[in-house]
Amino acid sequence: MPRLSAARISHFLPSLVLLLAGLAAAYVRDLNVFFTSLFNVLPTLVLLLGGAYCAVYRRQRELFLMVTVYIAYYLLDTQTDFYRDNGKLREDAAVVFHLVCLILPMLYGLFGAWAERTHLFQDIVARCAVLLAVSAVALGLEQSFPAALLEWLADIRWPSLHGQWMSLIQLAYPMFFIAFVVLTVQYVRFPRPLHAAQLVGLIGMFWALPKTFILPFTLNILCSQVMLMIAAAVAHEAYQMAFRDELTGLPGRRALNERMQRLGRNYVLAMTDVDHFKKFNDTHGHDVGDQVLRLVASKLSKVSGGGRAYRYGGEEFALVFAGKTLEECMPHLEVIRGVIAAYNIQLRNPDRPQDDLQGRQRRAGSAATSVSVTVSIGVCERMPEQRTPEEVLKAADQALYAAKSAGRNCVVSYGQNRRGAVRTAATA
Structure with missing residues (x-):
């Protein structure tokens, strides 16, 4: 094809x-x-x-x-x-x-x-x-x-x-x-x-x-x-x-590591994770799971504000904003989170059987259904107490866990309290 x-x-x-x-x-x-x-x-x-x-x-x-x-x-x-x-x-x-x-x-x-x-x-x-x-x-x-x-x-x-x-x-x-x-x-x-x-x-x-x-x-x-x-x-x-990651087409982990060594003094790193991806993958199958990853990657690759998306591994992605501050990046992260949440994926049959032949027969007679995908984002700006990009990325990963704990589908910055994260998600 x-x-x-x-x-x-x-x-x-x-x-x-x-x-x-x-x-x-x-x-x-x-x-x-x-x-x-x-x-x-x-x-x-x-x-x-x-x-x-x-x-x-x-x-x-x-x-x-x-x-x-x-x-x-x-x-x-x-x-x-x-x-x-x-x-x-x-x-x-x-x-x-x-x-x-x-x-x-x-x-x-x-x-x-x-x-x-x-x-x-x-x-x-x-x-x-x-x-x-x-x-x-x-x-x-x-x-x-x-x-x-x-x-x-x-x-x-x-x-x-x-x-x-x-x-x-x-x-x-x-x-x-x-x-x-x-x-x-x-x-x-x-x-x-x-x-x-x-x-x-x-x-x-x-x-x-x-x-x-x-x-x-x-x-x-x-x-x-x-x-x-x-x-x-x-x-x-x-x-x-x-x-470069073959599935999503984004630069991969090795490219991210190389880019992190050339970031300079001012930058923002964000970690993004697909919410409930394992459950989604188990329910709809690996083919649909790959489709979800490609969708998220496609949307993240278009993030505004000078950001660059990378496939970090599994269902995790990293965003790099070189020469930016946290205040400059947050609106763009909120926009891309909303774009992903608003997109509906069309599925033939959410109850996918294990057998491929049965799945094709069932999909042939079923109406299309749609599902939505959301992402959680943790973000951290480089501060004096964080000397290396690896430390900033680790802090962004901690912020990602906070976003998961706050109910998912939200953007949390490093050090932001849980209540603030919930308000961010609700007002986005």
Whole structure:
């Protein structure tokens, strides 16, 4: 099922920056010796570092994408080196170039859409088999029937679709188009930084191939950039796994701990807990419980007043207000508490059976009911007697327990008495 709401410009941003940097570098004609030497070793260096990174973390899909791009670079770089040294092309330059333009998008799209499987060894063997089979067939045809293969590749099969701007063989364009559609559908279905990087990398290679013999070091730069995009996407996803909560999409506990070390002297921390969540979870099931957590997270992420929401753990969330006072934050906390309390969740059947089949049958014949969710919030401002953010967070947690004792669905600041908390909840 498409999840367009999960698409983010941040998924594409690192790859687009690398692509633009590569395009800018490719158009620089006068390079000093340092950059010339760098561009000569850059693809190999990126493959070794990025490939080792992917291998250590068992990201075989990304590894084979890099290997595919590097093989294409190696084959074409051999041709461009001969051209620069001798001022003419090798006899097999045309057939090699056309084969690369045809096979590169095909393998890139295949490996890009080929998700990792449970059995790591079998998956690697299967990918190696595909890569070796395609390479062996291409090499065999190139060695045995170079003239006939070149004629077949260069043939214009659809004259009405051929334009003057086309500088690749006609067969290459359907391959690039199919790969682009496949990778686009993959990103729409599963928006991830890796899938975005694959799309941008395909565009970069589509631009670079026609410039192989025109702009110096274009091949070195763009192939390096594409492999860097893939490696950067792996690092991006690793960061998300470590610092972002998968269920709610909020930054997680580790991100909160990192943020707390950079808060400065004036800040407010708030702890939020979903009221009666265990009872709610037991009554309606874990799927509905997850829905509740996502709802609360969605509302908390929109808190005003400069606050930032984090998933602390379980049904608890933390709110950070940097550079704010308690008086400035309390109205915003009251607003977000009221927004959550006023939202009704539609349920098919509150009396959910344990058996999933019975549950589906019962839900099919029952009318929708709605339930409301409330949260309790404990808040604390950094004071001179609290030297560290951990102490402030602990004080906010104590205020949260006070809010629970005060009847829930209220906001309690650290040190506020129970009667004041009840009045806050009643007048909100």
